Amino acid sequence: MKCPFCGNAETQVVETRVAEDGESIRRRRQCAHCEKRFTTYERPDVAFPAVVKKDGRRVEYDRGRLLGSMKLALRKRPVSTEQVDRAVERIEEKLLNMGVREIASSAVGELVMRELKKLDKVAYVRFASVYRSFEDVRDFTALIKTDI
Incomplete structure (x- = not known):
């Protein structure tokens, strides 16, 4: 090391x-x-499913990328590193328990949104705005009315 x-x-x-x-x-x-x-x-070396991007490319699951996107959404929010780590572990557990060889990036995004919603509503809205490509304020309003 x-x-x-x-x-x-x-x-x-x-x-x-x-x-x-x-x-x-x-x-x-x-x-x-x-x-x-x-x-x-x-950590045990386990086989996570390959992530299928919107354009059809297949990439290896990357814990660092998942963690980075969550930390970006949680930037300057009152959520501890331990809470984020536990959320990532729950997502990874779900990915492994699905027992699939490939998973759509959109499905991974939905798992991230569920965890962020539990951790911090502001981070959830931040992530959702990028993930769902919001165009204007009406998209934010609709998300807040239906999901929060």
């Missing part, structure tokens, strides 16, 4: 424990060169 601060390949595990979610291992590591500490997580 390379140190994220200096790039040195020599790091040592200082502490290991099961993460709060119970699904991963949390390790505190320390760099042998710069002596800075950082945290890594080990």
Whole structure:
């Protein structure tokens, strides 16, 4: 494991424990060169379904992309990182439990919207406005009247 601060390949595990979610291992590591500490997580390597984009392209599921889009919607909102992580884990669990090899990006977007609606209404509306390509204020009004 390379140190994220200096790039040195020599790091040592200082502490290991099961993460709060119970699904991963949390390790505190320390760099042998710069002596800075950082945290890594080990998760089981599972096969998520391929995501089929609107134009028909198939791409690998990317947790970072999902997390990034949720964080963008939640920017400057009072939602903790732990809450976001748990929401992403719930989405991933649903994706795995579907037992499909491919899933439409629109279905993934709907899962994200459901989780954001539970976390923060403003983030939900932000995400929905981009995801559903709102054209004007009437689209926002319709969403708020029907969904919130």
